[in-house]
Amino acid sequence: MISKNCLSEQDLTLYYYGELSASVAHADHLADCLICRKRLSALRHDLAKLPNLNYESDAAAGTRMAASVSEKLNKRHRNWIPALSASAIAVFALVISISVWSPQRQPVQSVQSPAPLHDALSLNEDMPDIEFLEDLELLKELELLSQIEGV
Amino acid sequence: MPATTAATIDTLPASRYPRGMVNVEEQAILERIRNGDESGFELLVKEHTGKVIGLAWRLVGNREDAEDLAQEAFLRLHRSLPQFRGESQIGTWLYRTTTHLAIDYLRRERIKRKIFFFRQDNEAPDPVAFACDSGSNPIREFQSQEAMRTLRKSLSRLSSRQQVIFTLRHYEGLALKEIAEHLGLKTGTVKAHLHRAVTQLRLELAAYREELI
Known part of the structure; x- marks a missing residue:
């Protein structure tokens, strides 16, 4: 026990x-x-009783592995070059498009800039005459008229 | 067996990857690689291939996958060489990387089995995957393959961490402290995993022997 x-x-x-x-x-x-x-x-x-796990490696395994690793590395390198060149082309195209379009954007801005002024003017036109509103006597008469209509 | 004359069987677990600083020869090869000489890297690959595939095979139990893991380990080594400071030997670095790759592989396989109800134990054992010392005796060869298949089946039922810890201690001869360092675990955790793995394996293998009787 x-x-x-x-x-x-x-x-x-x-x-x-x-x-x-x-x-x-x-x-x-x-x-x-x-x-x-x-x-x-x-x-x-x-x-x-557990079996032995002795791995048998042939003499050419190292050479084969070196070749396959080298091939993989080259393939990664080959994949990397087109990706890099594609991104370089994209950046170049972006830079060119910015430099071509930027002078035209300024006139657009200059065209757009009067727009708020125009809007402001149109607003002013819609607004009632302030001098008219300031005439209190007229306002009193208007109030009197509305009272008469109400009666 | 004529094939064995050209073959190398790695049977010295404890001395597989001695620890310590990078030796002079390795330092010279690293210097060559840093100077753009790719043949230096080829030399490293050739030198370590047998050991790395052997370790991967012991951990995952499949020759093809072991070769894939070894290849990935070498590719990672190539990527890491510029940062290699020489604090550990190339072999130790490869050993650690291969172990981590194997743990990831075993976890993926476990998930695959769960999802697809895939039964690995139904697969025929790879006849050239392991070296058996049975000579030309077909009965002993069959028994050896059967024992191997049973072990693999039992190992696959352990958690990937238990599987790796047991293999590293029992077959690779690594001290538990080293295993803990490799896997980033506490020594106590490694001890517990080893014990659970051994207990589970004994149960599985006892059940298998009873089946035979």
Whole structure:
């Protein structure tokens, strides 16, 4: 039966891999405890049964990889040049269009600038004569007339 | 086996990628690359290909995908070389990059399997993907392939992080502290992942053995 001094499952795993700190105390316990020794032995047995993962690389693999990496790099480089030239052309076209159009924009602005004045004049025409409104006597007469009409 | 005379089998996990400063030879190659000599980069690729593909294959279990991951790692290396300060060796850098690429690959594969109900374990094992020491004995060769298939199946049921941590510790021989550094995790987290992976694998493999009986 496992006692409280026995190694936990995680400690056993770490002990197996030599990753358990203070392993002297654990080693002492393992020397005395038959249960822990059996558990460790079962762990060793299971992990020893795992197949080896030895990768067999042929001698030409390096050359092949170097060639494929080089090809990829060239392809990226080739893709980069048209993209760069296309963006350069676009920037150039933008600069040209700005320089061609900018002198024409000023007259447009000069044509547009009187428009607010014109609008202001038309507004003034619609407005009633201020002098007329200022004539209080006339306003009083108008008020009198409206009272008479009301009666 | 005549093929093995021309082949290199990487079976020295602990010494695969020694850590430390860039050695003199590597420094000279880096200098050549910085001066625009692309043949220097080719030399680096040729030198590290076997180790990088081997690591990728152990992590993802598929030769073709392992080669793709290795290629991506080399392309990233090429992009990073101008900023390479020599604080770590090229091999260590490649090791870390390949591990991260493999984790991303395993996560994508897991999502694909979930979405498309794709069962990888139904696929036939790649007959040339691994080196078995069974010689010309067909029964042993079959058993070896079957054990490999079972291991891959069991590994694929672990989380991608557990899978990578187990492979790096058990097959690559990396210390948990190094794994934690590579993956940017705490050592305690790596310990817990390793334990869960081992427990899960033992359960899976025990069930498989019972099936055989």
